Amino acid sequence: AQKVTQAQTEISVVEKEDVTLDCVYETRDTTYYLFWYKQPPSGELVFLIRRNSFDEQNEISGRYSWNFQKSTSSFNFTITASQVVDSAVYFCALSEVNSGGSNYKLTFGKGTLLTVNP
């Protein structure tokens, strides 16, 4: 069964600090996709990134960067020079075909609440 673990329940940093959110996943499939979503206090989930299992290149988008390592089944997310607006719950998610093979779904981690203090 697929599983996503975000061991950090809450993280609190001071503005301009760098912060890394950890994500470890379990899957039996060779083809799968990983995602990160941001959920601000308003509640709406905002898509941040998608990565397929065959692409281990790290990615940088502005202050955001992602480190995908299949050897350790991890897909970590780093925010550089954090800002107050980065305060939110961040979810890592795994997509794979379900056991019946007829559909697919996202399995979410429990989320990490990031608080950036001024």
Place this chain on the structure above:
Amino acid sequence: GAVVSQHPSWVICKSGTSVKIECRSLDFQATTMFWYRQFPKQSLMLMATSNEGSKATYEQGVEKDKFLINHASLTLSTLTVTSAHPEDSSFYICSADFGGLGETQYFGPGTRLLVL
């Protein structure tokens, strides 16, 4: 990114009534739509997956007679909570994608349901 809307954003109702929540993909045709439930300070739990024109696939433990899902078109799916009770109070979120493994799901803003 793609835009998904939900209506209403807030619902307060009396126990025993039914509540309908709409989910619309505004700028794309969504082959598949998903319904999630989220309790305070918890993660999202998938309730069901619906494909246009076919019956929804419910996750284990989700009562299909209580949570009726209709996916009548490629841009609209509805979730009806029948005979709602206080324990059904939650944050309900829908998402939509183009269909297929690995497609990005775009989420609606969510509907907060409070059953008195």
